[in-house]
Amino acid sequence: MTVLEQPGSYRPTPPPAWQPRTDPAPLLPDAEPYRLLGTEAADRLDPELLKRLYGHLVRGRRYNTQATALTRQGRLAVYPSSTGQEACEVAAALALEERDWLFPSYRDTLAAVARGLDPVEALTLLRGDWHTGYDPHEHRIAPLCTPLATQLPHAVGLAHAARLKGDDVVALAMVGDGGTSEGDFHEALNFAAVWRAPVVFLVQNNGFAISVPLAKQTAAPSLAHKAVGYGMPGRLVDGNDAPAVHEVLSEAVRRARAGGGPTLVEAVTYRVDAHTNADDATRYRSDAEVEAWRAHDPIALMEREMTRRSLLDDSVVQAERDAAERMAADLRERMHQDPVLDPMELFAHVYAEQTAQLREQQAQLRAELNAAGEFPDAHGGGPQEGRQR
Incomplete structure (x- = not known):
C-alpha cells in the first residue's frame, strides 16, 4: 500500500524551492x-x-x-x-x-x-x-x-x-x-x-x-x-x-x-x-x-x-x-427627560426608497393609532418625516 493509499497518513511535500511567503x-x-x-x-x-x-x-x-x-x-x-x-x-x-x-x-x-x-x-x-x-x-x-x-x-x-x-x-x-x-x-x-x-x-x-x-x-x-x-x-x-x-x-x-x-x-x-x-x-x-x-x-x-x-x-x-x-x-x-417620539419614524431611513410592504405597514399602523385616538391625521406626514440627524 502506498502512502497515498493509507488513510490519514498523507502529508504533502513542498517542492525544494518552497519558502514561506512571509517570515512569521x-x-x-x-x-x-x-x-x-x-x-x-x-x-x-x-x-x-x-x-x-x-x-x-x-x-x-x-x-x-x-x-x-x-x-x-x-x-x-x-x-x-x-x-x-x-x-x-x-x-x-x-x-x-x-x-x-x-x-x-x-x-x-x-x-x-x-x-x-x-x-x-x-x-x-x-x-x-x-x-x-x-x-x-x-x-x-x-x-x-x-x-x-x-x-x-x-x-x-x-x-x-x-x-x-x-x-x-x-x-x-x-x-x-x-x-x-x-x-x-x-x-x-x-x-x-x-x-x-x-x-x-x-x-x-x-x-x-x-x-x-x-x-x-x-x-x-x-x-x-x-x-x-x-x-x-x-x-x-x-x-x-x-x-x-x-x-x-x-x-x-x-x-x-x-x-x-x-x-x-x-x-x-x-x-x-x-x-x-x-x-x-x-x-x-x-x-x-x-x-x-x-x-x-x-x-x-x-x-x-x-x-x-x-x-x-x-x-x-x-x-x-x-x-x-x-x-x-x-x-x-x-x-430623565422623556423623549418626544413619533411612531412613524419606525419607517423612516430604513430604505432609500420605501418598499410597497413598508408603505403598507406604515398605513396600517397609522390607521390603528388614528382609531385609538392616539395619532390624529394632522400629526403625521410622509414616510421620510421625522428627526434629521
Whole structure:
C-alpha cells in the first residue's frame, strides 16, 4: 500500500524551492503583555498625554457608573459596562485622527464618547429610542454593534474602499474575546491581510464571553497569536495600562496609514462589572478574582505614575472629579427627560426608497393609532418625516 493509499497518513511535500511567503517571526507577539506604567520606559511618556488620558479615564469611570444607575432607574433598557476596561476605550479613541473611523462593539459606548460623541446620543440606542442615536458620518463612528464581530468586515470594507479612493483614512475596529470565535472575525482578518487594508483590530480580552472563560473558547497561546495565521503582526498589551495601549494602537494606526497593512492588537483587561445589568456574574466567577483585578485598576495605575512624576496632586484629582460630576449631572438630567417620539419614524431611513410592504405597514399602523385616538391625521406626514440627524 502506498502512502497515498493509507488513510490519514498523507502529508504533502513542498517542492525544494518552497519558502514561506512571509517570515512569521516578526509577526509573533511578545511572550508577555507590553507595559509602560511602572517601568523605566514610563519616564519618556509625554506629561500632556498622561494628563489627557487621566482626565478621560476619570470621566469614563463616572460615565459607566452613571449609565449603570440609569438602568436601575428604568431610563436604559440595558447597559454593558466597561468599568475596568476604560484604558482600552480611551486609548482607542485618542489614537485616531479626526478623519479616521471607529467601529465599536456594544460595550464601547465610552470609546465613542471619548471620541467626542454626546453621551446622551451614545446611549440613545440602549434606551430603545431612534435607529442608531447619532449620525455615523458626522462623527466617523459606525453604529454600535450588538451582533458579535459583524462590524469587523464593515471596517475592512470601509478601509479598503478609502484606500482605493486615495483617502488617507484608517479604520479601528473593536471586538471582545468572545467575538474572536465568530466567522466574521476570521473573514475580516483574512480579507484585511490579503488586501493590506488600513485597519487596526483591537481585541479587548476581558476574560469572559458573558460567562464562558477564555480557556474554554480557544487553545491559542494568546489571541494576538491568531494574527500570524492571517499574515499580519500581532501585539499583546496590558489593557489596563492606558499609555501602553495608546502607544501600541498609535503605532498600528501609523503603520496602516503608511501602507503597511492591518495589525491585530490584544489588550488583556478585565470586566469588573457584570456582562450587563441583566447578568449575575457571581454564578461564574469569584469575588476574589474581581478584587485581584481591582488592584490593577487603570485609574490607580495612572495616579501612581503621575504622582511619582509630580504631575498629580489633590487639586488636579479634585478638578477631574468635578468635571466628571458635571458630565454625569448633565447626562442624568437629559436622560430623565422623556423623549418626544413619533411612531412613524419606525419607517423612516430604513430604505432609500420605501418598499410597497413598508408603505403598507406604515398605513396600517397609522390607521390603528388614528382609531385609538392616539395619532390624529394632522400629526403625521410622509414616510421620510421625522428627526434629521
